[in-house]
Amino acid sequence: xxEEPTITASTRDTTGSRGSRLxxxxxxxxxxxxxxxxxxxxxxxxxxxxxxxxxxxxFDAVRMLYVHVPLAxxxxxxxxxxxxxxxxxxxxxxxxxxxxxHAAAExxxxxxxxxxxxxxxxxxxxxxxxxxxxxxxxxxxLVLFLMFAGYLALRRTxxxxxxxxxxxxxxxLIAVLDLPLVNxxxxxxxxxxxxxxxxxxxxxxxxxxxxxLMLGFLVLGMVLAWLLLHRFRVxxxxxxxxxHSVAAAIAERRGExxxxxxxxxxGDSPAAREGFDExxxxxxxxxxxx
Amino acid sequence: xxxxxxxxxxxxxxMGTLAFYAVRLVRRGRELSGRVPDAHRRWLEDQGSDDA
Numbered sequence: 001x002x003e004e005p006t007i008t009a010s011t012r013d014t015t016g017s018r019g020s021r022l023x024x025x026x027x028x029x030x031x032x033x034x035x036x037x038x039x040x041x042x043x044x045x046x047x048x049x050x051x052x053x054x055x056x057x058x059f060d061a062v063r064m065l066y067v068h069v070p071l072a073x074x075x076x077x078x079x080x081x082x083x084x085x086x087x088x089x090x091x092x093x094x095x096x097x098x099x100x101x102h103a104a105a106e107x108x109x110x111x112x113x114x115x116x117x118x119x120x121x122x123x124x125x126x127x128x129x130x131x132x133x134x135x136x137x138x139x140x141x142l143v144l145f146l147m148f149a150g151y152l153a154l155r156r157t158x159x160x161x162x163x164x165x166x167x168x169x170x171x172x173l174i175a176v177l178d179l180p181l182v183n184x185x186x187x188x189x190x191x192x193x194x195x196x197x198x199x200x201x202x203x204x205x206x207x208x209x210x211x212x213l214m215l216g217f218l219v220l221g222m223v224l225a226w227l228l229l230h231r232f233r234v235x236x237x238x239x240x241x242x243x244h245s246v247a248a249a250i251a252e253r254r255g256e257x258x259x260x261x262x263x264x265x266x267g268d269s270p271a272a273r274e275g276f277d278e279x280x281x282x283x284x285x286x287x288x289x290x
Numbered sequence: 291x292x293x294x295x296x297x298x299x300x301x302x303x304x305m306g307t308l309a310f311y312a313v314r315l316v317r318r319g320r321e322l323s324g325r326v327p328d329a330h331r332r333w334l335e336d337q338g339s340d341d342a
Contacts, residue, residue, distance in 0.1 A: 015319030015331075031305070038301075044292070060292040064300045071304070110311055114304050121300040125293045223308060230315045233331075237322035240330035 015233035023226050030219035037212040038066040064122040066212055070220035072115045076179055078108030078224060079148065083176040086169035095239055098165045101172060103231035105151050107224065112145045127194045136185040137195040144182055147175035 016024075045062035046055055058065075082104035088097030119138070120130050132138060151171045157164060186197045291297075323331060 013320050013323040015316065015323065035301075039297075060294070061296060063297055067301060067304050110307065114307060117303055118300045121296050121303075125296055227308075227312060227315065230312070230319060234315055234319045234322060237319065237326055237330065240326040241322050244326050244330070 015230050015237070020226065020229050023222060023229070027219065027222040027226055030215070030222055034066065034212070034215055034219050037208070037215060038063050042066075042209050042212050058126050061122055061125045064118060066216045067220070068115065068118040068122055069213065070216040071111050071118060073217060074220050074224045075108055075111040075115055075144075076183065077221070078104045078111060078228070079144070079172075079176055079179060081228075082108060082148075082172050086172040086176075089165055089169040090173075093162070093166075095236075098169075099232055099235040099239065101165075101169060102155055103228055103235050105148055105155075105168075105172060107227045107231055109145065109148045109152060110227075111224070112141070112148065116141060116145060123194070129194075132194055135193045135195060136189040137182065137193045140178055140182045140185050144175065144178045147171070147178065151175060 042063070044060045045057040046059060047057040048054070049056055082101050085097050085101035085104060088094070089101055116138075119141075123132075124130050151168055154168050154171060155164065186193050186195050190197070
C-alpha cells in the first residue's frame with residue numbers, strides 16, 4: 001500500500017522549491033567544473049615579445065579573470081533588472097515589481113563589491129597597484145557600488161512603504177545611468193585607465209581558455225539566478241510576515257477591547273450619549289452624534 | 291604556478307562571500323516561512339502539497 005507523500009515542517013519552512021534545488025545542485029556542479037578548468041586544465045597567459053623574445057603576459061593571474069569578468073557581467077544584468085523592475089514600481093505600483101527591484105539591487109551590490117575586490121587583487125600583480133584613484137573604470141564602478149549601497153540604505157528607512165519604494169525606484173533609475181559609463185569607459189577615456197579593453201579582444205583567447213570564460217558566464221549566471229530567486233522569496237515573505245503580524249495584532253486588540261470601550265471610541269455608547277453636552281455641538285458638530 | 295596567494299585570495303573571497311550570502315538567505319527564509327501562512331508561499335505548490 002503506497003503511502004501518501006508528506007511534507008515535514010522542516011521541508012515546508014523554506015524558500016526552496018524543487019526547481020530551485022535542482023538549480024542549486026547544478027550550480028554547485030558547475031562551480032566545481034569551473035574550478036577544475038580554471039586552475040588545472042587551462043594554461044597561463046604567457047606571450048613572447050616579437051622583437052625581444054622576452055616572455056610577457058598575465059601569467060597565472062589570468063585565472064582570476066574566469067571569475068572577475070563573469071561577476072562584472074552579472075552585475076550589469078542584476079542592475080539592469082533592478083532598473084526594469086523600478087520602472088515597473090513607478091508604472092504598475094505592485095509589490096511584485098518592488099520586491100524584484102529590491103532583490104536585484106541587493107544581489108547586484110554583492111556582485112559589484114566582489115568585482116571591485118577581485119579586480120583589485122588581480123590588479124596588484126598585473127598593474128603593480130591595488131587601486132588607482134584616477135582610473136575611470138575603477139572610479140565609475142566604485143560610484144555604481146556606492147549609489148546602490150545608498151539605494152539599499154534608503155530601502156531600510158522607516159516611513160510609508162509606498163513612498164520609500166517609489167523614491168528608491170527613482171534612485172535606481174538614476175544610478176543605472178552609470179552602467180554604460182562603466183562599460184564604455186575603457187574606450188571613451190582609454191588614456192585615463194589602466195584597465196584593459198574587452199578581455200575577449202585583448203587577450204585573443206581561444207579554445208579551452210575561451211570555453212572556460214564562457215562557462216564562467218554560465219555558472220555565475222546560475223549563481224545570480226539562484227540568489228535572485230531566494231532573495232525575492234525572502235522579500236516576499238518579509239512583506240507577508242509584516243501584513244500577517246499587523247492583521248494578527250488588530251484581531252488580538254479587537255478580542256481584548258470590551259464592546260463598551262469600542263463603542264465609546266467611536267462615540268456610540270450610552271455613556272458617550274449621556275455625557276453629550278448640547279454646548280459642545282458648536283465646537284464639534286459631529287460630537288456625540290450616533 | 292605564479293601569483294598563488296592572489297588567486298587564493300580572489301577566488302576564496304568570492305566563493306566565501308557568495309556562500310555566506312546564500313546561507314544567510316536560506317536561514318532568513320526559513321525564519322520567515324514559519325511566521326506566515328502557506329498561502330503566501332506560492333513556490334510550495336510544486337511540492338505536491340494539498341494545502342500549499
